[in-house]
Amino acid sequence: MQDRLLIEASDLAAGYDGTPAISGITFSLRSGQRLALLGSNGGGKTTLLRAVLGELRVFGGTLRVSAACGTVPQTERSRLDYPVSALDVATMGALAALPWWRRPGRREREAAGRALERVGLGSLAGETFGRLSGGQRQRVLIARALVRDAGVLLLDEPFSGLDRPSGERLEALIGELTSEGRGVVIATHDLEQARACDLVLCIAGRQIACGPPDEVLADVGVLEATYGGAIVELPGGGGRAILPPHHHHH
Secondary structure (H helix, E strand, O other): OOOOEEEEEEEEEEEEOOEEEEEEEEEEEEOOOEEEEEOOOOOOHHHHHHHHOOOOEEEEEEEEEOOOEEEEOOHHHOOOOOOOEHHHHHHHHHHHHOOOOOOOOHHHHHHHHHHHHHOOOHHHOOOEHHHOOHHHHHHHHHHHHHHOOOOEEEEEOOOOOOOHHHHHHHHHHHHHHHHOOOEEEEEEOOHHHHHOOOEEEEEOOEEEEEEOHHHHOOOHHHHHHHHOOOEEEOHHHOOEEEOOHHHHHO
């Protein structure tokens, strides 16, 4: 599992209805690596994740994905009023490996139970998914990916809305999964989060930059191009913030 090339994109263009939404994307992800995907809303982060999952047509360039991918969507967008348990949600990870006519059975549910234990939620297997906290829901969705034996985890804004203890638990779990040789892609707006990754890929419809965080995030021009706004230093050592584009004219 160690040091395997999991994803390789070269000059990738992908999108919807014959129109590319992203272009010129070139990066590679190896086992044990964590990649931060930075960009504004509508900049193409979700499009790239969907292309990696095989849900979108590749219009140009190449994309090779050599491991099963598990996706962890934003839990705010999950249907939380649907009465399924944490175990039911984790068990859904087995569906991809089953023939269409076979429902998950005891073996799959046992695998889901083990995955919930793995993410620290074994005692909550019977809880209704919608009643769990945001951080717990994220970990259930990671368990679902583990049931699928995903070599690559694609996380869409996984830390949004989490309190600090939940965020730290999720951070520790992601660290464990990468140490096992999995690759992790984290779509995020959080520059501090991105600093903790091995690679940062900045996109705004096209690739702006890709490389180690200390190089990419040190370049204010890269961040301004990624977010379409000016980067300002916050007073009192509060880090950087992004001004919306119309502030350029003031």
